[in-house]
Amino acid sequence: MAAEKAEMDALKKECDGLRAQIEAARKAVNDGSMSASAGGVEAVGRVQLKLRKNLKGHLAKIYAMHWSADSRQMVSASQDGKLLIWDTFTGNKLTAVPLKSAWVMSVAFAPSGNLVASGGLDNICTVYNIKAASPKTLRELDAHTGYLSCSRFLSDSEIITASGDTTCCLWDLETGKQKVVFTNHIGDCMSLALSPDENSFISGACDSLAKLWDIRSGTCKQTFSGHTSDINAIAFFPSGNAIITGSDDCSCKMYDLRADQEVIGYQDTSLNAGVTSVALSNSGRLIFAGYDDFNCHIWDSLKGEKVGVLSGHDNRVSCTGVPADGMGVCTGSWDSFLKLWN
């Protein structure tokens, strides 16, 4: 017993030492700031996007949406128990997928456009083939012991999921089995995003930490702290060298992966609502952040200033997404509508 206590004390001391070492190493490279680098950059001015489409069809709160890689189709999920696949150019609904469980929290479109995935309080990630005559369940990925908060396809044969059980997971869709389990968060995982080169992904969790993972080895490579509440949303900056997080602490942050620290924060004393979702414009200059205050606020990522707002929803903005071609931004809300802006 005494030997174990001694070992525990030694390990704890080593942990404290390593944490101090990491903080010192971060401080040592902290020789500047985004404000300093972006000082000479011209301001973007007021960004005024117009509402182009109001997509009506869901009968209850929308919890998630995801653009197809073709930048035209989009899938949305609502607790009315349906996934709807939209043609955003015409505003028409192409397909409705009835869900076994109405308590959906996440939805994803496969890059091929052949599959969509959804999941929620049922703890299961269900993958559907939407190219069949009528949507057909391809796989039910059932191993998480907590709710499914987010999922993203790598291809038609692999998908990564994030769960309230604090883990993320890489699944083989051909066998329906877990390939890699990513364990290190100590709070519910709320969101994930794939790196542009698809070798890594980032996760945000209720432990207020963001983590960078190596997909193949399953290791957590870096951990980013600073938020003081749950991280609900996370996205990669288009170069792949930085990440943006949105939190219940009402702020967004940009962390640079190579400097291993926060480089700028996005907060405003007038904004007292939690951030639910984040998406970036193609150059990374504009951040679209959905908030509990029913708006999607637009931030200049370099200068840290609010440069616009997308107003119109009558309830919390729960999801935001910019398509691959960067031609617009979609907001989804608890008011049951999706809006397209550009």
Added chain:
Amino acid sequence: MSNNNASNNLIIAQRAVKQLRLEASVRRIKVSQAADDLKNFCLQNATRDPLLMGIPSSDNPFRPPKSCSLF
């Protein structure tokens, strides 16, 4: 306190140390360099960012064309 609890806690602590060692070994670049690179990426890609540049009506996929021809 059972032996199991103690060994579990030891394993958890050992894992924590291993993880922190990995994170401590990350090679870090200077924040000034990182910020410059991010800024340059934004500036170099600005013209390829439709939401930043604005989209002419004729090219806007979400906006119905103004005129409607009926034959």
